[in-house]
Amino acid sequence: xxxxxxxxxxxxxxxxxxxxxxxxxxxxxxxxxxxxxxxxxxxxxxxxxxxxxxxxxxxxxxxxxxxxxxxxxxxxxxxxxxxxxxxxxxxxxxxxxxxxxxxxxxxxxxxxxxxxxxxxxxxxxxxxxxxxxxxxx
Amino acid sequence: xxxxxxxxxxxxxxxxxxxxxxxxxxxxxxxxxxxxxxxxxxxxxxxxxxxxxxxxxxxxxxxxxxxxxxxxxxxxxxxxxxxxxxxxxxxxxxxxxxxxxxxxxxxxxxxxxxxxxxxxxxxxxxxxxxxxxxxxxxxxxxxxxxxxxxxxxxxxxxxxxxxxxxxxxxxxxxxxxxxxxxxxxxxxxxxxxxxxxxxxxxxxxxxxxxxxxxxxxxxxxxxxxxxxxxxxxxxxxxxxxxxxxxxxxxxxxxxxxxxxxxxxxxxxxxxxxxxxxxxxxxxxxxxxxxxxxxxxxxxxxxxxxxxxxxxxxxxxxxxxxxxxxxxxxxxxxxxxxxxxxxxxxxxxxxxxxxxxxxxxxxxxxxxxxxxxxxxxxxxxxxxxxxxxxxxxxxxxxxxxxxxxxxxxxxxxxxxxxxxxxxxxxxxxxxxxxxxxxxxxxxxxxxxxxxxxxxxxxxxxxxxxxxxxxxxxxxxxxxxxx
Numbered sequence: 001x002x003x004x005x006x007x008x009x010x011x012x013x014x015x016x017x018x019x020x021x022x023x024x025x026x027x028x029x030x031x032x033x034x035x036x037x038x039x040x041x042x043x044x045x046x047x048x049x050x051x052x053x054x055x056x057x058x059x060x061x062x063x064x065x066x067x068x069x070x071x072x073x074x075x076x077x078x079x080x081x082x083x084x085x086x087x088x089x090x091x092x093x094x095x096x097x098x099x100x101x102x103x104x105x106x107x108x109x110x111x112x113x114x115x116x117x118x119x120x121x122x123x124x125x126x127x128x129x130x131x132x133x134x135x136x137x
Numbered sequence: 138x139x140x141x142x143x144x145x146x147x148x149x150x151x152x153x154x155x156x157x158x159x160x161x162x163x164x165x166x167x168x169x170x171x172x173x174x175x176x177x178x179x180x181x182x183x184x185x186x187x188x189x190x191x192x193x194x195x196x197x198x199x200x201x202x203x204x205x206x207x208x209x210x211x212x213x214x215x216x217x218x219x220x221x222x223x224x225x226x227x228x229x230x231x232x233x234x235x236x237x238x239x240x241x242x243x244x245x246x247x248x249x250x251x252x253x254x255x256x257x258x259x260x261x262x263x264x265x266x267x268x269x270x271x272x273x274x275x276x277x278x279x280x281x282x283x284x285x286x287x288x289x290x291x292x293x294x295x296x297x298x299x300x301x302x303x304x305x306x307x308x309x310x311x312x313x314x315x316x317x318x319x320x321x322x323x324x325x326x327x328x329x330x331x332x333x334x335x336x337x338x339x340x341x342x343x344x345x346x347x348x349x350x351x352x353x354x355x356x357x358x359x360x361x362x363x364x365x366x367x368x369x370x371x372x373x374x375x376x377x378x379x380x381x382x383x384x385x386x387x388x389x390x391x392x393x394x395x396x397x398x399x400x401x402x403x404x405x406x407x408x409x410x411x412x413x414x415x416x417x418x419x420x421x422x423x424x425x426x427x428x429x430x431x432x433x434x435x436x437x438x439x440x441x442x443x444x445x446x447x448x449x450x451x452x453x454x455x456x457x458x459x460x461x462x463x464x465x466x467x468x469x470x471x472x473x474x475x476x477x478x479x480x481x482x483x484x485x486x487x488x489x490x491x492x493x494x495x496x497x498x499x500x501x502x503x504x505x506x507x508x509x510x511x512x513x514x515x516x517x518x519x520x521x522x523x524x525x526x527x528x529x530x531x532x533x534x535x536x537x538x539x540x541x542x543x544x545x546x547x548x549x550x551x552x553x554x555x556x557x558x559x560x561x562x563x564x565x566x567x568x569x570x571x572x573x574x575x576x577x578x579x580x581x582x583x584x585x586x587x588x589x590x591x592x593x594x595x596x597x598x599x600x601x602x603x604x605x606x607x608x609x610x611x612x613x614x615x616x617x618x
Contacts, residue, residue, distance in 0.1 A: 044608055045601070045608060050602075052592070052593075052602035053597075118592070121592070121610060122611075124608040129570060132281075
């Protein structure tokens with residue numbers, strides 16, 4: 001009985017750890033699925049529209065969201081690269097996208113909509129280049 | 138507030154129906170400064186954002202996707218490696234879908250190459266006449282697009298999207314600049330052959346822009362627009378009298394409804410149709426063109442005759458102020474076997490015929506525009522939905538290649554006799570990805586030459602600001618003079 005009492009918490013710990021590990025892995029997979037990419041795409045569409053409408057507040061919110069989402073994308077590809085996958089282009093482009101969204105936020109805070117629009121186009125181009133490399137059939 | 142003062146209030150505060158609909162939508166126009174004519178007439182001429190280099194565009198869509206590796210993009214390495222497999226390094230980053238897989242590299246037996254003009258541009262033996270115009274051309278040899286079916290990629294070429302619903306480039310231009318000739322539509326579509334181009338009107342529609350901006354297809358033959366002809370039993374003066382009466386009655390109604398823009402638009406459309414009955418057939422009537430001009434366009438030849446007729450009509454439309462003329466290549470008169478550039482097999486037979494159909498007419502168009510002093514104010518764009526692979530398909534054909542191909546432009550505001558970008562040694566894909574020119578970039582550049590900033594050419598649709606280049610587009614500044 002004593003043995004069992006000692007072993008039980010250890011077993012529970014193993015079960016919980018493995019559940020947590022698989023939950024993290026599922027979360028990661030969910031984070032990098034089509035939903036995330038579609039969220040990025042629609043947020044990018046909104047950003048472009050809000051810049052054109054000179055709606056600074058909404059555009060900044062969009063750019064901040066994109067900034068966070070690209071951080072997830074960059075992190076994912078860095079991990080893939082560490083595993084030896086040939087994803088150098090994706091790491092580069094997602095890192096560039098974080099930089100672009102940073103710049104857009106700065107331009108928008110200065111109410112420089114023209115520069116923000118130009119950089120938003122660079123950002124969209126960066127997304128497109130990446131999709132050309134890694135799109136699914 | 139009585140009726141009159143309410144009307145005045147709405148008029149003065151620009152909160153009328155027209156004002157609300159158009160506020161912020163017209164480039165270069167502040168709604169409070171927009172004249173009544175602009176609100177009433179959606180085709181009234183509008184100022185560009187900055188000084189334009191050109192007034193008109195002739196958009197030469199080579200339907201079916203010619204192999205630019207067989208026309209402009211000379212690849213000695215491809216000739217050397219013909220019959221061998223494609224090294225993996227050339228296929229990195231692309232997804233191929235050629236039936237039976239990527240085959241051996243293919244070169245047509247009869248292909249020869251030569252450099253022309255001071256620019257030294259390469260042309261194959263398929264384009265002997267166009268080669269003489271080498272120094273007028275600005276090549277973009279790093280064109281890319283999304284490769285799908287022809288219909289989908291043609292849609293992207295014209296509207297910037299893979300799904301129907303967005304306005305075509307010509308519609309955006311009509312919307313942004315209005316009409317330079319009140320008697321003709323600002324956007325005309327021409328084609329040769331017995332039927333309308335594949336995928337049809339979705340490629341010249343106005344999408345979410347008002348329908349008035351869509352392209353008007355002109356049929357081959359003497360009667361270019363369906364249902365435009367006046368019935369034989371009705372004289373021109375009878376028709377004019379009826380329209381005058383209708384006008385008077387409608388004007389009486391309009392006086393009591395000053396904000397009814399729909400009524401005014403209808404009045405205008407009756408008059409436009411009346412004027413177009415004279416103007417449109419005259420614009421496409423080649424009877425007053427000299428034999429030498431017709432010969433220049435290859436109209437005296439059975440293979441190039443119908444396409445040459447389209448291009449001579451295009452020049453006449455440019456002379457009459459039409460902003461955007463979309464010419465879709467069809468088939469030579471009477472040809473039923475080869476009806477486009479789509480050469481999945483027997484490329485040699487296909488391209489011999491298709492190149493012969495367009496070579497002399499396009500060379501003639503460039504020569505004619507130049508000699509009439511129109512080339513500086515016109516932009517000619519040679520474009521296609523994608524191009525073709527360096528590897529063979531079905532033994533003697535080529536598959537679709539969206540990863541790297543050639544398009545060219547000629548006319549005002551460009552560096553003539555200039556080449557931008559390039560493909561890899563075998564012509565599989567763009568050599569330097571930073572120089573890739575996608576459809577959106579081509580559209581942004583055309584708009585720029587017309588004096589329009591693509592980022593500021595906007596229309597509010599369902600609360601969202603839309604633009605011709607979707608969320609993409611970069612002017613290819615390197616090719617600008």
